[in-house]
Amino acid sequence: MLPAPGKGPAPDRPRYGSTGTPPHTPLRPMWACRACGQPWPCGTARLMLRVEYDRNHQGLSIYLAGLMYEAMRDLYRLNPDSGPGPEELFIRFVAWGPLRRSPS
Template sequence: MPDPNQPPVPRPDAAVPPVVPSHGRAVGMPVPRRGPAAERPRRHPLDGPQHLPLRPLWLCRACGLTWPCAEARLLLRVEYDNRRLDLAVYLSGLYYEATHDLFRLDPEGGPTPRELFQRFVAWGPYRRPALALPPACTGRCRTA
């Protein structure tokens, strides 16, 4: 029976530890990932075209969908992470410019202002109503 105070003797068939070269990474071992931030959306993608609008059509340069596409929305949210009011002002300005551009391209069959509002502004930061609406009048209401 082996002595519990002695270190275990390696078996001859045990895996040999990898050789560590001078640059610090073990040979034959997988390269570690860059961490959780590697998957986070970046302001400037490393490869391929950026998700920016192709004006005056307002289509995404990267994926061809109507801009802002889902990726562009994610990138804008990350870029304006702690400045929600700035994002709301920026999106409102884009809404105005897109309304102008798209109306000039097709005054008859272009998107409606409501559709453009949904596309550019409604997905942005949470908005509260400026004033609480009065309760609905049911039955006898007095008017002054």
């Protein structure tokens, strides 16, 4: 009789959806968090992104800049007159990231 197979390798980082709760991913085109309803990226999404891109700071910055562009396009299509401005979107998507500079 053969031995029963084990569970196999386990991820070294938490995965979205592993707890049965909705993931903290953007609900587009509003760019609100699917789990908590806060503007995305919410605090939990930021923590998860930092863990996911742990040693790839440049990759995270490029990813966030691309998402900022997509959010800008989506949000301006929804509400071109009173949507968030470029500075607000930069602060929301990019300024919290790993390659920010301290004010001089």
